Amino acid sequence: MLARDGLVQAGLPDNPYARQLRNGFRWLRFEKELENEFREFLSWNSLMQRRAAIGVAFLIWALFIVADWMMVDIRLHPSLFEQLLGVRLGMIGLLLVVWPAAFLPSLRKVGDAIAPYCLLLINLAVLACDVLFEWHGVPRFTQLGATLGILAVFFPLGLAFWACVRLALLCLALNLAVFLLFGGEENLRTNLLNTLYNGLVVLICSFALYLQDYAQREQFLGRRLLGMMAEQDSLTGLVNRRYYELLAQRALEQGAREEKGVALILVDVDDFKAYNDHYGHPAGDAALRQLGVVLRQGARRPLDIAARLGGEEFAVLLYDSEEGNTLAIAERLRQAVEALGIEHLGSSAGPCLTISLGVAYSTSGMGLDALYREADRALYEAKDAGRNAVRVAFRQHDRLE
Incomplete structure (x- = not known):
């Protein structure tokens, strides 16, 4: 890796980027000022991903509405369909509200602040739909809603690694709590198995995100360091x-x-x-x-x-x-x-x-x-x-x- 190879061995001037490369960052944390700079870099570079995520989310929630219409017998369960439709449309409304934060650079920091809450609301909406199925005594036609909600947490939206992991574990815990409270004893084994699978999803995604975040931090330090080397005198650290x-x-x-x-x-x-x-x-x-x-x-x-x-x-x-x-x-x-x-x-x-x-x-x-x-x-x-x-x-x- 870059932190162990050529750049660190090249006799670099003493600066925050070189020091961080030398010290390493296995816990995915930089020194305070450098961490703030990296978060700013991450925020700007995640704008396109946020726009793509909103587009994909629109499509998924629209497909959920179509699936509800096809799979729920509206004549037997009209109130279930109406309640499901209310949840789905509520999520689409949420996406419309947060849309400007992804497309307007002036609202970028607002997007940074609300992204984790939006992901949490999406997961809560998925769980709410599961609860509605249980209340109406209608078998769920898919077990993938909670899994998709957890996967959404790991989408590259500019969240740091530890923020994603904490949010994913919270969603997993809420998932388990809903299954235990509303799932019924007859579905306990199936629900626990689904929670286990979702836990494995969190583990695999966390490992993949760790590698991605590490590589991203390494590239960030390398680019900043190369930029400084292009602008600074290597001996004195002054401008060249x-x-x-x-x-x-x-x-x-x-x-x-x-x-x-x-x-x-x-x-x-x-x-x-x-x-x-x-x-x-x-x-x-x-x-x-x-x-x-x-x-x-x-x-x-x-x-x-x-x-x-x-x-x-x-x-x-x-x-x-x-x-x-x-x-x-x-x-x-x-x-x-x-x-x-x-x-x-x-x-x-x-x-x-x-x-x-x-x-x-x-x-x-x-x-x-x-x-x-x-x-x-x-x-x-x-x-x-x-x-x-x-x-x-x-x-x-x-x-x-």
Whole structure:
């Protein structure tokens, strides 16, 4: 399975999806936030199945009406037929009421909430029909109604595995209770045998649903993980260059619409080649991971972005950030990296690993390439000033002392 094979062994960054794959989920439960995300995913993906289920249910209840008309002698048992017809039409009415929740995405959450109750009502309706047959002393022409009701519980309607199992066991218990209360002693053996068969149906369907739910959860984690791997830098967990360019372009376009400015902070690790040569690439990777943690603190708002552009070059894009606030963030990042105290004896800027930062602000009509060039020019000014400094395009800002 995926959780035991290639992806988990691929040196993945630490994220909720990878952790869940490593930890496993034999009880079909994720961590709380991840479980909520999976339920949301399951809800959206079950819309088509709900629509199909309602169509099938319409057909089944209509066929029950036809079967009642054909098998019940209306001349001898007119009240039985009328009562059965009332139950069948009541279920068709229920399906009409819940129909919008399956076809309108805006009512999707309503469908999530009422699905188990609808399934329970369907099973109760089936049992009510069985009771009516017993009350009128008319032999039931089929024993499959309760079985069909239990099978409906396991239809893929977006319910989680344990919810389906609990509901199926409740329906089975109600089935047994009805048989014991209304079935009569003469039918006791047959009714108990039917309950046993329905119990086997629950067991088989539960096993099949377990395998399906496990595979679905595994695919969910795998797809989310692959999506993150396509969008994130595997070493630092920051946004990668390709995804950064997409998000940054969207931010610039939104800023143009809302007349908001966008600030770009380019970050470069000072003398990083010398660091790798002296301490080795594993130490360099560890240093970049620590740097990624620091830079992530500078991009806390929803539209802010922290990205690794490649090698030791990083970017922090800030949406609707004033000049003073942007400079303060850049300086805090510089100080935070210096405060890590990562030894770098080969640095020309000091005994510890440091960064240089170049800041640029978007102007009306400025594209992403132009913004990058301005920030890159400011970054070179910071390098020329002795490194471990912040510089702004078209301005000179010595680092704060």
